[in-house]
Amino acid sequence: MTFEVLTPRSLTEALDALDSEKNLLPMAGATDLMVYLEAGSLPACTFLNLQEVSELRPSLSVNGGLTLGALTTYRDVRVSSVKDDFPMLARAAREIGSLAIQSRGTWAGNIANASPAADGVPALMAYDADVELASKKGRRRIPLSSFYRGYKQMDRRPDELIAAVHLPSRPPGWREYFRKVGTRRFQAISKTLLAGRILMDSENVVKDVRLVFASVAPYTLRAVRTEGVLRGRELTPALVHRAVESLQDEIHPIGDIRSTEAYRRRVTSNLLRDFLQN
Ligand SMILES: Cc1cc2nc3c(=O)[nH]c(=O)nc-3n(C[C@H](O)[C@H](O)[C@H](O)COP(=O)(O)OP(=O)(O)OC[C@H]3O[C@@H](n4cnc5c(N)ncnc54)[C@H](O)[C@@H]3O)c2cc1C
Structure with a gap:
């Protein structure tokens, strides 16, 4: 060949x-x-x-929000001040592969590879990232949370490249959570993962929330139904219980060489509880 x-x-x-x-x-x-x-x-x-395409070069521009050029690597994030502005990106970057992989692998490649077990995508999605696609016909931006259509299916035409990834500015007051569960602490493919953000008011009511999971669906899953269960309600133990029940309906984990369906279900619930109760 x-x-x-x-x-x-x-x-x-x-x-x-x-x-x-x-x-x-x-x-x-x-x-x-x-x-x-x-x-x-x-x-x-x-x-x-794409390595010689200057318009796609590694770049991290913070102008209120954050724009990642298509060739931006995990290492680029780890060594920049962006790690303080968007801590879940730094956390994901640190847990992806080895230093060699972090120095070569790009956030755009992680998106376009469309693995349900991708670790960079959930952090980006939890920050409400948009994907900017470029083709001869022009440019368009779509929310990363609606980019995937099925297993390895994306809203990207063959004539399009991911040109950049855009994150809106990170408003104050949100609490964040990023936890990857694999066979080992590092150098492992996720069995499950939660990237979450939550905004509470002074009455312990959930004002807003993002819940993004890896390895429990055919593609990175933003659990919008479970977010809806939480939004606008007081965060009591009963609500946490309802959210976990909703999540169990919303995820579709499989059993494979890395884990069983039952393990993924149980640990994914544990991650959600851990996030909401701490
Ligand atoms: C040893 C090892 C460990 C790994 N560990 C992890 C891990 O822990 N977590 C994790 O999430 N991943 C891991 N990976 C997978 C991989 O490193 C990441 O998915 C990485 O982000 C891919 O980026 P890349 O630039 O190397 O993509 P490439 O390999 O160059 O491309 C991947 C896909 O994206 C497409 N593509 C790339 N850039 C663009 C673009 N700008 N526009 C359109 N399409 C594009 C390519 O056509 C291809 O389909 C690992 C890989 C290895 C080999």
Whole structure:
């Protein structure tokens, strides 16, 4: 099987190539793609190497919100001041793979790889991130929480690249929670994960909440129904119980080589309780 690499120097060149050639596969850090290549699961194709596209370069601009250029890596977040402004991003970055993977792997690649076990996506989704897509036809922005349509199915056309990821500014007063559960503390694929944020008022009423889970559905799940159970109500033990019941309806974990369905259900409930009760 033959694989080739095309290295455009500008976004226009990259988008022209995507528009005119059918068999191109965007490549950023290649930390997912090289695994597929080695496993023999990639059909012959030409990799569209994005590393030289200056418009996609690693960038973290904080202007109220945060914009991550498509080539921004986990390490870029870990070594920048963004880690103080968006702590769940730093937490996710620290728990992804090894330092080598963190230095190559990109947030955009994590989104486009669309693994239900992705660790970067839940943190971004819990911060209400938008994905900016670019093609020859123009640009559009869609909320990351509505980007996935099914297992490895996304609202991205083959002629589109993820150009950037945008996060709104982080308002004060929210409490945050990020917990990944794997077989080991580090270098593990998530069995389940919760990235959550909650805003309470002085009467112990939930003003707003975000609950995002990995590895319990065909794609990263924002548990909007369970958020709805919590929003506007006093956070009592009875409400926590109702939220856990709702979550059990909302998730669809499978049993696989990493875990059983029963374990995932139980531990996912434990994560939600831990978040809400502490
Ligand atoms: C040893 C090892 C450990 C890992 N550990 C973890 C972990 O703990 N948690 C975790 O979440 N992941 C982990 N990963 C997976 C991987 O590192 C991440 O998903 C990473 O973010 C992928 O980014 P990348 O830039 O390397 O993507 P690539 O491999 O370059 O691409 C991945 C996919 O995204 C597409 N793509 C990339 N950039 C764009 C773009 N700008 N526009 C459109 N499509 C694009 C590619 O076509 C491909 O389909 C691990 C991988 C390895 C090899």
